[in-house]
Amino acid sequence: MARRLRPVGLDFLEDAPVRLVFSARTTAAPEAVYRALAEEVEGWPRWFRAVTLARPTHGGAGREIKLLGGIRFQETIMAVDPEQRYAYRVDETNAPAIRALLEEWRLTPSGSGTHVRWTFAADGPATVRFALAAARPGLGHSFRTAVRALDRRLAGRSGADQ
Template identity: 55%
Template sequence: MAQRLRPVGPDFVDRAPVRLVFGREMTAAPELVYQALAEDVASIPEWFPAVASARAADGGRDVRLRGGIRFEETVLVAEKPALYSYRVDVTNTPGARAWVEKWRLVPAGGGTRIRVVFALDGTAAFRLGCRLAAPGVGRAFRQAAGALDRQLT
């Protein structure tokens, strides 16, 4: 069952009880990476295999993962081509209470250094589950970033 999460702002990234941070170097330029992440929403499943569908919605996105998890998101910060951050407003993820993702894109060596922070809060079981899932989430992020890089270059 879907539930509405606490409406936190961009600063939640700095104070969340659980922060998962991942990064990767890409050969594609930040402008191209930003466009794929923030503007070409419907193509996200082409490079992020965990995503079954994604579509732009009023002020945000609706995302469905394989396995049935869904998110209704609101864009918090969109600073092309350097920063894209959004809050999950509604999800069916059990135990979630607040969720913000911050994607930072920095020019690096002719390409992009991408860094994502998952800022999370929820029940004790949710927080523990997030920490235990971190290696798999990191692997999924790095694989998706690699697939996007191959698609863009």
């Protein structure tokens, strides 16, 4: 059963009781990474193995996401800064006990590629906080694997496609 979460603003990225921050580097340029994140939403399952469905909603102002294991999210896009930042808030989910959830992808040019930083900000009771802390290594591995897969995918495109 889907539940509504507490609506939070971008300041939650700094104030959340649980903040998990991961980073990785791509050889792809920020504009290509940004396009894959924010403009080619339906392509997420091709490079992020945990995502089984991703599609824009509300004319691109939201997203519907399904993960392996059946977790579903209805999201609102909170920040769209081309080539720099993409952030979204979860409004509804069937994940138990989470009260608020906001994610941000930050892109910074790095040499001939992009430094990608993913912040996962959440709130919930102590059991959720403990579970997320325990899940940190797995979430980090999932993120780094996804960024490597995205980088391979982007490297396989011709310059005309990027």
